[in-house]
Amino acid sequence: MLRELVKGDNAFVPTAALRVAVRNGVDVAALLVTEQGRVRGDADIVFDGAPAHPSGAVRLSAGEDGTAWLETALPSVEEEITRVLVVAWTEEGALRDVRGLSVEVFGPDGATVVGYGVTDAGGETAMVLAELYRRSGGWKFRAVGQGYVDGLTGLAVDHGVDVDGGPQEVPERIPTPVPAALPTPAAPAEAGAGAQGPRLTRDQILDMTPEQIRALALARRQAGAGAPDRALPAASSPPVPKPGPSDWTCGPVFEPRTVTGRDNDVITVKDLPHGPVMVELSLKGDVYTGLWPLDESNTKGRHLVNSTAKDFWGRVVTSVPEHGRLRLRLEANGSWRVRVLPLAEARRLSEGRLEGWGPDVLLHTGGTADVTFHYKGDTNFIGHLYRLAGHMDPTTLPNPGRPAVNEIGARKETLPLPEGPLLVRLTAADGPWNARLKDVRPHSGGRDADGPVKLPPEPRGALGRLLRARR
Known part of the structure; x- marks a missing residue:
């Protein structure tokens, strides 16, 4: 039975071979990322220029009426991969102009398992629509809807894809925030002080x-x-x-x-x-x-x-x-x-x-x-x-x-x-x-012996290949 999700919702899906339909007429890719939220290299990007992951776990094909299909054999996903991101982008206009932008997951018997229709797209030109991710020994589907106004480049950099083919800093995932906060107010005024007052020790x-x-x-x-x-x-x-x-x-x-x-x-x-x-x-x-x-x-x-x-x-x-x-x-x-x-x-x-x-x-x-x-x-x-x-x-x-x-x-x-x-x-x-x-303990005065966490080698050139494939 179809469970229609809203942005941020998640649901368990069968740990099986699933088919994911992405509608309507957008360019589609899948990013296979590790626990760090990053691809390990070019091979972890599945798009129409490289439509099959080397493990055989994810394949991309085009269907009728502007539908793109991702075949996801979840039992075959390598242990190092914790999430499969379903990505869409457009080269003309913005995603708010795409009518019927949606993701639908079908089980091995062809029945719809879960779906997500994007209703709040704005000026973004690229988006992580959804993700399949490991949880409690199984797999879940999450309606993400995370857009990027700077398009495929911003989305790719946030997930470890090298944009220019050279070495890069470790990128932070900085999705589009929504509400705002305010700075904590400044110090109170005292006699002889300015409006902000003296700084306390x-x-x-x-x-x-x-x-x-x-x-x-x-x-x-x-x-x-x-x-x-x-x-x-x-x-x-x-x-x-x-x-x-x-x-x-x-x-x-x-x-x-x-x-x-x-x-x-x-x-x-x-x-x-x-x-x-x-x-x-x-x-x-x-x-x-x-x-x-x-x-x-x-x-x-x-x-x-x-x-x-x-x-x-x-x-x-x-x-x-x-x-x-x-x-x-x-x-x-x-x-x-x-x-x-x-x-x-x-x-x-x-x-x-x-x-x-x-x-x-x-x-x-x-x-x-x-x-x-x-x-x-x-x-x-x-x-x-x-x-x-x-x-x-x-x-x-x-x-x-x-x-x-x-x-x-x-x-x-x-x-x-x-x-x-x-x-x-x-x-x-x-x-x-x-x-x-x-449960705060007193400071011992010692130093943490742990070194920085090592990340996998930086992927090179994948975004350029992906973009060239669309020209």
Whole structure:
């Protein structure tokens, strides 16, 4: 019996040979990805230029009336592959112009098992429509509907496909976020201080009671002229000042910089120290928002922000080149503010409730602990852990490896944290979330002996082959 899903829903499917129909007249491919969310090489991309996976587990064929068929023999999928992504794109117009865009799964007896009709496509030109993924010893189907305004290139880079045939950084999956968050309000004004007030010391903040923190947050909201309309709840902790050398080993320390403007622009911030920094973007607008770093030849890097949310807010991480000039390309419709902040300004996780909405960067400096996230969005919730203990190069971040959490839909997720210092980077969170530490142990003063997670070799040239096949 057909079970019609909506975006974010999932259902078990038989671990058997299934047929997947993709309608209506779009280009289709399948990406076979590992637990890291990445293809291992060109062979893990099945499209009309390479219509069969070497394992024989996935084959692509064209049917009538603009239908593409993926034959998926789930028992034959290699153990290293954890997900089979069903991908669609169009070369003319946007996916919102495609009528009847849908995915339908048929069982071995020819009966429909599950289906998903895309009803909310916008200006995207490429999309992960759905995925088949391993769960509890079997396989499930999930209606994903994750679009990419920058098309097949953005989708491919997010899943480890080499765009230009050369070496690449490990890409982060940054799907299109939806709602927005607001920065925690600035410090309260005091006699003789400016509107933002003096910056509190680290010890002052750590000694504050929850009631004092709530009062401080309220005062900061009242003093924060020009802040976006949706503020973080009063229970949120205030921004944390620069931790001392004993609990911070990564990233430059500098005074935050602020740039404001309106609509599309190229933003240049000069005289910054070399290394990883946070970029906080606040936008009053309701169309597309995109943010990219620019290299010395003004070539855009991978997305920092890729959103169709109204009044976007988020914090992301990028790196300042050795020459100290950070250049960003912003596509936006409305007034905006960009702040460049040291990583030490990340909000600190604690046993108190920390609330947010949107992508963010969080800091843990205690001993081993568990962190519990309550997420209330309906699409992607993705987070990475950056272990900074023992990382000696302040101009880089360690490789985070696979996402610590990568799920869709409202959920409660508890993650074990190693000893700090540690960055928790929420790369996708399209709804409200809160976080709280529990079972926190004292910091031992030792260093984490684990090295960075090794990833498989970078695939080369697959996207070029795929694109050439469509010409």
